Amino acid sequence: xxxxxxxxxxxxxxWYNDIVQKAELAESSAxxxxxxxxxxxxxxxxxxxxxxxxxxxxxxxxxAYFPIFIPKSFFSKEADHVEGFAKECAVVTHYRLxxxxxxxxxxxxxxxxxxxxxxxxxxSETIIWDTYRGWIQSYRDLPILVNQWxxxxxxxxxxxxxxxxxxxxxQEGHTAHATKNEAIEETEKMLDVYSDFAEKYMAVPVxxxxxxxxxxxxGAVETFCIEALMQDGKALQAGTSHFxxxxxxxxxxxxxxxxxxxLDYVWATSWGVSxxxxxxxxxxxxxxxxxxxxxxxxxxxxxxxxxYKSQEQYEAVxxxxxxxxEKLKSKGISVKFDNRQTHKPGWxxxxxxxxxxxxxxxxxxxxxxxxxxxIARRDTLEKETYQISDIxxxxxxxxxxxxxxLYQKALAFREDNTYKADTWEEFxxxxxxxxxxxxxxxxTDETEQKxxxxxxxxxxxxxxxxxxxxxxxxxxxxxxxxxxLFARAY
RNA sequence: CGGGGUGUGGCGCAGUUGGCUAGCGUGCUUGCAUGGGGUGCAAGAGGUCGGAAGUUCGAGUCUUCUCACCCCGACCA
Numbered sequence: 335x336x337x338x339x340x341x342x343x344x345x346x347x348x349w350y351n352d353i354v355q356k357a358e359l360a361e362s363s364a365x366x367x368x369x370x371x372x373x374x375x376x377x378x379x380x381x382x383x384x385x386x387x388x389x390x391x392x393x394x395x396x397x398a399y400f401p402i403f404i405p406k407s408f409f410s411k412e413a414d415h416v417e418g419f420a421k422e423c424a425v426v427t428h429y430r431l432x433x434x435x436x437x438x439x440x441x442x443x444x445x446x447x448x449x450x451x452x453x454x455x456x457x458s459e460t461i462i463w464d465t466y467r468g469w470i471q472s473y474r475d476l477p478i479l480v481n482q483w484x485x486x487x488x489x490x491x492x493x494x495x496x497x498x499x500x501x502x503x504x505q506e507g508h509t510a511h512a513t514k515n516e517a518i519e520e521t522e523k524m525l526d527v528y529s530d531f532a533e534k535y536m537a538v539p540v541x542x543x544x545x546x547x548x549x550x551x552x553g554a555v556e557t558f559c560i561e562a563l564m565q566d567g568k569a570l571q572a573g574t575s576h577f578x579x580x581x582x583x584x585x586x587x588x589x590x591x592x593x594x595x596x597l598d599y600v601w602a603t604s605w606g607v608s609x610x611x612x613x614x615x616x617x618x619x620x621x622x623x624x625x626x627x628x629x630x631x632x633x634x635x636x637x638x639x640x641x642y643k644s645q646e647q648y649e650a651v652x653x654x655x656x657x658x659x660e661k662l663k664s665k666g667i668s669v670k671f672d673n674r675q676t677h678k679p680g681w682x683x684x685x686x687x688x689x690x691x692x693x694x695x696x697x698x699x700x701x702x703x704x705x706x707x708x709i710a711r712r713d714t715l716e717k718e719t720y721q722i723s724d725i726x727x728x729x730x731x732x733x734x735x736x737x738x739x740l741y742q743k744a745l746a747f748r749e750d751n752t753y754k755a756d757t758w759e760e761f762x763x764x765x766x767x768x769x770x771x772x773x774x775x776x777x778t779d780e781t782e783q784k785x786x787x788x789x790x791x792x793x794x795x796x797x798x799x800x801x802x803x804x805x806x807x808x809x810x811x812x813x814x815x816x817x818x819l820f821a822r823a824y
Numbered sequence: 825c826g827g828g829g830u831g832u833g834g835c836g837c838a839g840u841u842g843g844c845u846a847g848c849g850u851g852c853u854u855g856c857a858u859g860g861g862g863u864g865c866a867a868g869a870g871g872u873c874g875g876a877a878g879u880u881c882g883a884g885u886c887u888u889c890u891c892a893c894c895c896c897g898a899c900c901a
Contacts, residue, residue, distance in 0.1 A: 347895090488901080491900080492896095492897095492898095570901095572901090639860095642859075647859095680862055681862045700860075
C-alpha cells in the first residue's frame with residue numbers, strides 16, 4: 335500500500351497536499367502564492383473545460399478574449415466593485431527595465447512609468463462593459479452571450495493549492511440583456527449548468543442558493559451559488575452566477591434603444607468557475623490511498639498493466655493488451671497501456687492508485703492462457719477476474735457504475751453531515767463536528783457578522799426553493815421565516 | 825500584516841555542551857538476480873549546510889541582520 339501518505343484522520347490538510355503532490359497535479363512555484371499545474375493536473379482541468387465549454391455553447395454562448403490589463407480608472411467606476419477587489423490587485427506601473435548604471439543587474443526604468451497604471455484583472459466586468467458600450471445600440475444587438483477562458487490574479491495573503499492561489503484559471507461568462515427578467519433567467523440558467531456539471535461530471539452534489547448581502551459579489555445585485563460539502567465537513571463554494579442588474583451598464587454608460595424607441599440601460603450577468611473545482615474534486619472523493627477521480631473527468635479512465643517474467647511472456651501479454659486497448663478505444667474510453675519495462679507491476683498499481691485512475695486492468699501469462707484479465711476499480715478497491723470477450727461493455731458499465739457510486743457516496747456523506755440546529759448550543763456543537771447546518775436567521779447583517787466572529791461559520795446561502803417555516807433566529811431569537819445554510823467554509 | 829515553526833545531496837530528515845573526511849532513509853546510475861501490490865543484493869554519482877556579516881585556533885552548531893517557505897489568525901473564489 336501507499337507509504338509516506340498522510341491519512342485524512344491524522345492531518346487533513348497534509349493529506350490534501352500529499353495528494354496534490356504525489357498524484358502530480360501541481361507544485362508550488364518560484365513565485366509566491368502561484369502554483370505550477372502539472373500535466374496530469376492540467377489534463378483534469380482540460381476535461382472540465384471540455385465539458386463546461388460544450389454546455390456553454392449548447393446554451394447559446396460564444397467564447398471571446400479580453401485583455402489581462404485593465405486601466406485603473408475603469409476599476410474605480412463601480413463603488414462596490416472597487417471596495418471588493420482593491421485590496422488584492424496586482425498593479426503594473428512601468429513598461430521597461432534597464433541595466434543598473436553601477437552594474438547591479440536589471441532595475442525598473444523610472445522614466446518608463448505608465449501614464450495610467452494597469453490592474454491585472456481580478457475579474458473582467460469593467461473592461462468587458464467598457465467594450466460592450468461600443469457593441470450595443472439597439473435591442474436588436476441583444477442579448478450578448480459571451481464567455482472567456484482566462485487567468486486572473488487576486489493577491490491573496492494565504493494560499494492553498496487549487497483552492498486559493500494568487501493566479502488562477504477560470505471561465506467568466508458576461509452577458510447583456512434587454513430586460514431584467516431575461517438577465518435573471520440567464521443567471522439562474524447558468525447556475526443550473528454549474529450544478530448539472532458538478533453533479534453529473536464531478537459527481538459532487540451541490541446546494542443551489544442565494545448569497546447574503548455580505549457574501550455577494552462586489553458589484554452584483556444578487557449572487558447565486560452552488561455549495562458543496564468536503565470530507566472534512568467544510569463547505570466549498572464551487573461556482574457563482576451573478577445578476578448584475580444595471581450597475582455596470584450605468585457606470586460604463588451602456589444604453590440601448592428598446593422596442594418602444596426609448597433609451598434604457600442594459601441588464602447584465604456574470605458567472606464563473608475556476609481551477610478551484612480541481613480542489614473540490616480532490617476533497618470530495620479521494621481516500622487515504624490517494625486521488626479518486628470520477629470516470630467522466632479522469633484523463634485516463636482505464637490503465638492496462640502487463641505482468642510478465644520473460645521477454646516471451648512480455649510479448650504475449652502485450653499482444654493481448656493491445657487488443658484490449660483497441661477494443662476499449664473503439665468505445666471512446668481513454669485507455670493507457672503502460673508497457674514500460676522500467677517499472678514493476680506493483681509499482682504501477684500504486685502509482686495509478688494514487689493518481690485516481692478509475693479502472694485498472696492487469697494482464698499476465700495466466701490470463702493469456704485463460705483469455706481473462708483482472709479488473710480493479712479505484713473507488714471500492716475491489717478486484718475481479720473477467721473474460722476478455724466482452725471486455726469493452728463490461729468496462730463501460732463499470733465506468734458508469736463508478737461514476738454513480740462516487741456521486742451516491744458523496745450524497746450520502748452530505749446527508750449524514752447535514753443538520754438542523756434550533757438552539758445556539760446545538761449550533762456550536764454541530765459546528766465542531768463539521769457539516770452543513772440549517773438554522774433560522776433574523777436576516778440582519780449584524781447577526782450574520784456576529785455569528786461569523788464567534789464561530790467562524792458563515793451563511794453559505796439561502797437555498798433556492800427553500801421551505802418557508804416560522805422560527806426564531808439561532809443567535810438573536812428574533813422572528814425568522816426560513817432556515818438558511820450555515821457552515822465553516824474554505 | 826500579527827503569532828508560531830522550518831531552512832543540511834532531487835525529496836524526507838539526523839547532526840549532542842562549537843572539534844576529525846557532514847551522516848541516514850528514499851530517489852538516481854550501473855551490474856546480477858527478481859517480476860500477479862512500491863523487489864533483493866552489490867557498486868557508484870550527487871551537498872557553497874537558505875544568504876550576508878560577526879565571535880573563535882576552529883561554525884551545520886554561537887550572535888546579529890536578511891531572505892524564503894510552512895502552519896495559526898485578519899482577508900478572500
